[in-house]
Amino acid sequence: MKRLGIALMGAFLLAGCGSVRYPSYYVLNFPPAPQAKPSNGDLGPVAIREFECPEYLCGDRIAYRPGSEEVGFYEYHRWAMNPSEAITKYVAEALRAQSLFRSVAAHEHGADTAYVLIGNIERFEELDEGRDVRAICTISARLLDTETKSVVWSHTASETVQVDKHDVRGVVSSLSSAARAASDRLVQSMAEELPARVMDANHMRAQRRS
Numbered sequence: 001m002k003r004l005g006i007a008l009m010g011a012f013l014l015a016g017c018g019s020v021r022y023p024s025y026y027v028l029n030f031p032p033a034p035q036a037k038p039s040n041g042d043l044g045p046v047a048i049r050e051f052e053c054p055e056y057l058c059g060d061r062i063a064y065r066p067g068s069e070e071v072g073f074y075e076y077h078r079w080a081m082n083p084s085e086a087i088t089k090y091v092a093e094a095l096r097a098q099s100l101f102r103s104v105a106a107h108e109h110g111a112d113t114a115y116v117l118i119g120n121i122e123r124f125e126e127l128d129e130g131r132d133v134r135a136i137c138t139i140s141a142r143l144l145d146t147e148t149k150s151v152v153w154s155h156t157a158s159e160t161v162q163v164d165k166h167d168v169r170g171v172v173s174s175l176s177s178a179a180r181a182a183s184d185r186l187v188q189s190m191a192e193e194l195p196a197r198v199m200d201a202n203h204m205r206a207q208r209r210s
């Protein structure tokens with residue numbers, strides 16, 4: 001009888017071990033930034049703070065929105081790298097490739113910077129509307145002049161990508177595409193608008209000093 005009890009206990013333990021489920025981990029997939037152009041240094045050095053993001057969007061669990069007022073999480077599908085860290089790193093590499101600034105630092109501590117780039121990830125999630133599943137990423141950013149403490153540039157970019165493959169890998173792939181497109185639009189806006197704005201700001205600064 002004692003042996004039977006031990007055998008049954010062992011069977012229960014084996015069954016329990018067989019039911020353990022471990023989470024799968026994912027990272028955003030961004031292409032390598034193009035080769036950086038030689039910098040002319042016109043805009044001076046810039047430091048980038050890690051983009052802020054609500055915990056429920058950029059925590060370890062991947063978020064989805066089954067309705068406009070409801071947020072759910074994939075319990076066994078998680079981020080291996082915080083999405084805000086990955087997106088900030090991609091924006092930094094894209095800025096280096098654009099060669100807008102003399103240098104691009106990952107943080108401002110201990111760096112001699114002329115500007116600080118501050119960003120916010122406002123949306124980063126799967127949106128379900130019946131069989132229509134989409135990945136959405138919205139990022140806003142602003143550039144501060146460290147001398148005047150004024151905002152010399154700001155922009156908000158958003159991208160929605162259809163999720164064709166309805167599994168978590170498909171969602172992650174579409175989130176990667178949405179985040180990449182929104183980040184590229186931010187950098188493109190900076191490249192198009194910033195030089196003229198900085199020139200105007202420098203002109204006004206020189207007039208005040210004279």
